[in-house]
Amino acid sequence: MKQIPANFSRPDTKERLLDAAERLFASDGFQGTSLRQLTAEAKANLAAVNYHFGSKEALLAAVFERRLLPLNELRSRNLQQLRLGAERPTSRQVLQAFVEPTLAFRDRDPGAEAFVRLVGRAIADPDDTLRKIFMRLMEPIFLLLYETLAEALPQLSRSDLFWRLHFALGALSHTMCLAGRFQIVPPGVTPAADAASLTSQVLDFLTAGMEASCS
Amino acid sequence: MKQIPANFSRPDTKERLLDAAERLFASDGFQGTSLRQLTAEAKANLAAVNYHFGSKEALLAAVFERRLLPLNELRSRNLQQLRLGAERPTSRQVLQAFVEPTLAFRDRDPGAEAFVRLVGRAIADPDDTLRKIFMRLMEPIFLLLYETLAEALPQLSRSDLFWRLHFALGALSHTMCLAGRFQIVPPGVTPAADAASLTSQVLDFLTAGMEASCS
């Protein structure tokens, strides 16, 4: 016999599913997260995913869109402002416009950290579905970032810039993915990881790398 | 009725399984690769995996050990030589000792490219099993790399160096993972990807980043 709770329908079911999905996709991956696990964590019924989102894949897309669209909106605004400025932007300014909102995003609410981890890993995820969703959402901002950096670094060929941007994105993605969790820590190392000092450190590294002279 | 081929037992079954596993784990991930898919590609029977390796997980470990142990041996020798030298190594020399064999590895045989992709992704793989195998095998060389860099960059605090090493490994991993395959290419970009010029480019970037002054 079916068990139906006293307060049958809850208006926040969709949100609970998104929150649980965000956490579990970040920690266990898309394939490593079953819908039964996910709906248990969300205190929802298994069929709720198909009802609200249509499929597991569509839920994944919704998880990404929920936060990545606003984040990219913010990044895009930052970059557009630099391009409209009176002076040519420096590479540090461009990178900062992209990196700062990204790393600061982590502290906005409890779920955001999981999201940052998920996005940090997305670029290299073995799952085609996940990687394709991510790339679709990232293409416009990637191209804008690339073109804005090209303005800042006119001495670099487009292909060299392309490679360097990938090195930079690799470094940033790894940083996001780590989220201050280290499995191997050498003696004498106590890595601090507040967003502001981490941002400063990664910008030092990336700016120097982008501006390096060719050998 | 069982179908038994004329030449019943083949001495290379184990190797074919390892090769197929390497390719499929690299392209589809550990979880995304089924044993049926894998044994079909290896032209072996489903039970062969359990017979020769004991489990899917043990096969994964064997795939990693087959190439990563010799690669790390080579990296380790390179680094040890630098530490035994008369002069303090430069950060570029240290990074080169680590990066060069890694990117050059790709060209040694047809399967090695898949392996490089697999390793490039391993650091951030959502699958715990895979990541743990990888980290177990990487811990000694990671610590050696860290300590050798500490010699090269005595002006950096150990914690700053730790972060920068992670930025560098993120950039390298992403490069390995990409393997010259790009989904988003801006107009006017024709990225060349031969190992030697790629190595030079990534070393320029990483060296500058490691040596950046703090802001």
Add this chain to the structure above:
DNA sequence: GAGCGATTAAAACAAACGTTTGAATGGGCT
């Protein structure tokens, strides 16, 4: 030829999976 051990095969097992189905529930409206 018989026995042995290594190797291979197909079938079987138990579990897990995303999706679908049909019924129940609750709130709003007439």
Add this chain to the structure above:
DNA sequence: AGCCCATTCAAACGTTTGTTTTAATCGCTC
């Protein structure tokens, strides 16, 4: 009260999965 629609529920469906089981095959040795 009855109807409608949105939402939730448990069961069912068909498929897939890693592992195990049992028997057959082959080469070697005596």
